[in-house]
Amino acid sequence: MTRGNQRDLARQKNQKKQADLTKGKRTDNLTVEQRKARDAELMREKQKKKEEAAAAGTSK
Structure with missing residues (x-):
């Protein structure tokens, strides 16, 4: 390999560029x-589950 690590460095540089x-x-x-x-629907469902868990926890 007469090019040394030039090819590897170029490949790494290009991968970083593509990721950016x-x-x-x-x-x-x-x-x-x-x-x-x-997102609003997901938050409503999450809040409902949390309220149900809190209600179930306080009614022991």
């Missing part, structure tokens, strides 16, 4: 409104 380009991008293809609605 895709960082923060969402893959769920939802609009902001759809995402907010989904």
Whole structure:
């Protein structure tokens, strides 16, 4: 190998660059409104479960 580690360094640099380009991008293809609605529904379900657990815990 007459090129030394030049190929490996270039590969590592490119991998880091590609990772930085895709960082923060969402893959769920939802609009902001759809995402907010989904998250709100999840939070409502979570809150309901928490309230039920609290009610069950206090009625011992």
